[in-house]
Amino acid sequence: MTAFDVSERRIWDGRAESYARTFARLCVHTVPALLDAAEVRDGTRLLDVGCGSGSVTVAALARGAVVRAVDAEPGMVEETRRAAPGVPVRIGSLPQLPYADGEFDAVVANFVLNHVGRPLDALVELRRITRPGGRVAVTVWQAPGAPGQALVGRAAEAAGLTRPDWLATVDEEHDFPRTPDGLAALFTAAGLGDVQGATHAWDHRAAPEDWWEGPAAGVAAIGRLVTSRGPEGVAAAKREYDVLCREFLADDGLLSLPHTAVLARGAA
16 A cells, blocks of 8 residues: 555544544535446446445435445445445455456446545556446546635634644655546546546535534544644634635525536446
8 A cells, every 4th residue: 555545544544424424415416427427227236436424325226226335444334334234335445346357337436536545556446347338437526626625724724734744645656637637537547438527516505513523523634634733723723714614604504615526437
């Protein structure tokens, strides 16, 4: 594993329940488009990679797909098992998954490539386990991100918090532009054909306290930044957050947070 992979395992260790209550509600927005891109329908043999809280698995089951799921974090495996009883869910991490060549008609990964140190190798693995002619579809966060994606990071910066040394980034030689063209080029390099990449934008709606709950609980890299200096640092960031939230408050008192993802699909 790369240093980034090690860092990601540390970030997510024990955070599955908190994720399910918080950021999982954000990530569900792309699920219908992701499943459409993978042409998931009745009878499709589908693998949900990085299944998290199970939102993709549940939505695919509703379409009549025959679903398997996998995640690197044991807590996420348990979350998906609770959300989708009877679905086989395994522990496994990219770029080596415990499945046979060509085992699935479609493979999807919702915001998973954001969390692997060798994204190209990960896509090659997704292609390997997809049957010839089958579909691979993934989402990543666009970078630079939309204004809503930066809210908590701005609050942390204003509070004087700095990224902990142990929070690694993807090595330059393994990274790629987080844009439609950049993700499409990665698909092509991985040997996938009929590649298409596009943006997917939406406004995430949440109460200010609910949106703060995830970072304050240490969920994701942004949460580890917010909690890096203990309760005093969290409180300082929260004060800045309360001020910055005013930019996104709607008349009903909820935040309206613009987010943009990149969605790409290709044929194995």
